[in-house]
Amino acid sequence: MFSTRHPIRLGRILGVPVEIAPTWILLTLLVLWSFWERYATGFGHRSTGVAVAMALVATVVFLGSVLLHEVGHALVGRMRGMRQAVITLYLFGGATNASDPAGPADEFLMTLAGPSVNLLLALGLWGVQVLATHGRIDAVAQVAGEAAWLNLLLGAFNLVPASPLDGGRILEAVVWRVTKSRPQAIRVGAAAGAGLGALLMSYGLLEMLLVRGGLIGGLWFGLIGYMLLEGARGERTRAWLEQVVRGRPARILLTEHAEPVTPDTSVGWLVGSEFVRHHVDAVPVEQNGETLGVVLAEDALGVPAGERFYRTAADVMRPLSEVPTARGDEDALDALHRLGDHPVLLLVDGHGRVHGAISRRQVGMALDRVGLAASAGITRLGR
Ligand SMILES: [Zn+2]
Structure with missing residues (x-):
């Protein structure tokens, strides 16, 4: 409820x-x-x-x-x-x-x-x-x-x-x-x-x-x-x-890179070659160089197996207006605040072009890496 x-x-x-x-x-x-x-x-x-x-x-x-x-x-x-x-x-x-x-x-x-x-x-x-x-x-x-x-x-x-x-x-x-x-x-x-x-x-x-x-x-x-x-x-x-984390650029949070797909890509293909084979959590959807949204692994895997080749990325994607964004060079901590309870954050450049999708799992991995580096005395990671 x-x-x-x-x-x-x-x-x-x-x-x-x-x-x-x-x-x-x-x-x-x-x-x-x-x-x-x-x-x-x-x-x-x-x-x-x-x-x-x-x-x-x-x-x-x-x-x-x-x-x-x-x-x-x-x-x-x-x-x-x-x-x-x-x-x-x-x-x-x-x-x-x-x-x-x-x-x-x-x-x-x-x-x-x-x-x-x-x-x-x-x-x-x-x-x-x-x-x-x-x-x-x-x-x-x-x-x-x-x-x-x-x-x-x-x-x-x-x-x-x-x-x-x-x-x-x-x-x-x-x-x-x-x-x-x-x-x-x-x-x-x-x-x-x-x-x-x-x-x-x-x-x-x-x-x-x-x-x-x-x-x-x-x-x-x-x-x-x-x-x-x-x-x-x-x-x-x-x-x-x-x-x-304060003072580091937001791009250190991006630990895996997924190439954007077009809106007519089938969910079956996304599941097979991105979410299962490459273990990515989110894939941006682009058409003619314009980002339309992002498909989350959980949404794609929620489509029943028998329907996956009839459904497209456009059917299951979260539109750009529902997804928070951060610039790669802005403060990583501000970007984390913006991620908040959302499942994914899109990393964009100064022209609004999407560079990657950062999932909550990736944030966990990035923070682990930053934490390990910090405890080893490497404080300039990602600068
Ligand atoms: Zn108070």
Whole structure:
């Protein structure tokens, strides 16, 4: 049904595209249910209608706060010249995907913007609570007061200096500024993230084992700790890429070369002589010197064997508009960012002519080679 690889596009907020991961729908239901249970059975037990209305408003305000946090990142990022900001909301919060910051000041300001939004929202919501208390609108006062506390918690938790939390990125910006080395800065943030993750997991385990009724609370701490540990591992990979790949040309990612074919080439021929015999993953499709798209091995092999000689490259190719491209002389790390979750990246020259198709498997091989060379002290490979 849904795949986490394919977020659903919601629309734009202040010009910034917003997507939700399918898991976010699960989060919405979970949050709604927790609020409802709290208002229906908790302090002051309200009537069902009032409890449902309060739970709906509280859910919208809470999830809206998470979204506005990301909008804060995206807007400041764009003001500082970072492009292609996209906000994706996941089961646990959100992420803003923009191009890399040019310097530590950009990273610092863009990161600080998110938690600042939550702290400002907390102030505003406390204002609402005071007004509603004054006007004796009890239900509004309660929802606003609790939403204010949640925003304070959200802002404060995100400011803890441990990557991949915002506080970790702020720490990285400071270390980057002081040491002038971004890889080193990322490693410092990742070490703090791994430390905090291990601490939270141990705490969660102790709570589950030693505290009566601490099973659910301990489980939450354990889960957050585990996610921090995983995030810190991702950060170490990011540091490695910054150190080893940054500054190299994108053409080092092309490890195998497949000659382009014409659109009327049969799928059977492609499978027999390219995908099976030469083990290539992707073949560009060209006509009269113009590139039309690319055929992936997985798409060609998906055609039933009996039909392969009746189907052509044009039938199964991915059109050029769906495939990201990179110039051979641009930074390999930028090209990798553009590849993202796509199965293939086309390498083009300055005139837009395609030089080759880079599959995810090839990227893995290229990075292995670059990594081996780096550990052997050869740092100028591919230059
Ligand atoms: Zn953030």
